[in-house]
Amino acid sequence: MNQRVAGFRSIGSAIAVAMLVFSSLAHAQSDPLASWNDTAPRKAIVEFVATVTTQGSPDFVPPAERIAVFDNDGTLWAEQPMYFQVLFALDRVKELAPQHPEWKDQEPFASLLKGDVKGAMAGGMKSILEIIMVTHAGNTTEQFETIVKDWLSTAKHPTTKRPYTEMVYQPMLELLDYLRANGFKTFIVSGGGIEFMRPWSETVYGVPPEQVIGSSIKVKYELREGTPVLVRLPELDFVDDKEGKPVGIHQQIGRRPIAAFGNSDGDLQMLQWTTAGQGPRFALYVHHTDGEREWAYDRESSFGRLDKGLDEAQAKGWTIVNMADDWNVVFPSDPR
């Protein structure tokens, strides 16, 4: 027996070491926030959850009121080199181009089809809206759902070459699970299109469609040969960004969240609205500081700019995730 545990002075010490190893393995496996380093953000999350779930405590929050809201782009999944929904729209333009020969001479499509994204965006919001409408409207809700699912099943991220659904943040997946395991209801509140997220939010994030809030275009109910359809119209309905986020939360949830998670100035009003409620509140910003494993950007970025929000978070003592220091894994398939 002693020969088999060579290097150890006794069976006793071999067993002690083995127990330590197994116990820390078991701990790692059972740690619901395994991808979070033991730094301030993790501690703040765990403390907040303990506070609101401790029965009999004055800060106890009943499960029905444990509403947590998450931005999507840059908070749950990456948003570089540009919002993935914009990349989807660009792919759609190419796909639809054969049916639209006129686009060859018509901006913003002409530039886009030449691969000149910057030129296409020169028209500002008007160009972006035009691209969104031709790529997102004119079909039924069921057709659009199929288009999104088909795209996600084949498209690859331009630099990492991974499927977009693998460009999600492992620590945030764990956080979603951890909150739900503690009786929270988790919602997505994104400036992105609601119908672009719903087809995959349940399988990727565990967030069902009825808990997804986003920007939308109008839809219209019609009977086509007796069969009801909802047709997507080329008309903006709601922009779920900045001041729109508390409005969207109010309209779709109807009560104030107790925890909010974002990464940009577009989330600032959501964090303000959440933390202004009475009782314990939690606000967290993901700060993109990791240029090696992800992208490093904040105050000057054209996507997901974090400027005013960073100042307000520091002034108000909100939790700020320093991606480089606080996460030991970024994407699920990263080496551990």
Added chain:
Amino acid sequence: MNQRVAGFRSIGSAIAVAMLVFSSLAHAQSDPLASWNDTAPRKAIVEFVATVTTQGSPDFVPPAERIAVFDNDGTLWAEQPMYFQVLFALDRVKELAPQHPEWKDQEPFASLLKGDVKGAMAGGMKSILEIIMVTHAGNTTEQFETIVKDWLSTAKHPTTKRPYTEMVYQPMLELLDYLRANGFKTFIVSGGGIEFMRPWSETVYGVPPEQVIGSSIKVKYELREGTPVLVRLPELDFVDDKEGKPVGIHQQIGRRPIAAFGNSDGDLQMLQWTTAGQGPRFALYVHHTDGEREWAYDRESSFGRLDKGLDEAQAKGWTIVNMADDWNVVFPSDPR
């Protein structure tokens, strides 16, 4: 011992009778649909629920997809002599009148303040909108919630003199509970104001605010001396009626219900949309046939008209509740 069970031929027969009595009492107490007579609608409901919850059956529906939608006015609570929200608005006009001396000479308020509701409504939708805006807008969402709660805690129904929250249908409360006990998620989808229903939907129906869909006015996010508020604007946002119901369901739930419950032509599109999906579907109309315990009205009614819907329900074999025959109790405080 035999003397104590006088009238029975033996201890054995006394025990047998007692067991029968107790067992039927226990059955009545444990019957989740006790207020439903054993007629066709009850049978259809129980059969549908058994069908979609039987694991391994080809018609099994996973819990996440067991979405059931309920109209409110005339389906979950009464709507006569007129929608309760209109009665709320009339009370609000009287309450606000001292701050609006100009209303004495200004329609539709002048007629309203004289008690002439019909005269006030002579201006049609324009008058109704004017009344809604002055009584529902111009405050914050939190202020409006308090106004609704205060009204409900004191106002009485004009003919029954009961609180409005007791004018709910006992069989429908049982049905909501029964569906939830079988893994359904229950939603309200009403033409009424979403913010008029949310303050009490959870306590009265067990339906949390995030599962209430209704008509809405626009709200705007503002910082008032650094404190965020949502201000209710005098501008219609969404009308959740007729063709609007499938649209509201799509926007807020994002998937098609498998069961829908209504009472009027305003619910027809919701029932069409629900039943047009693949797999087992259930649609039910409450038909107001009980002029004694409730009100009897259908094709000619100005509120909750059931005309086209009744024809389509008959043609398509949807379940129709004949209130007089199918419910043994209407309101919770009715004698049993």
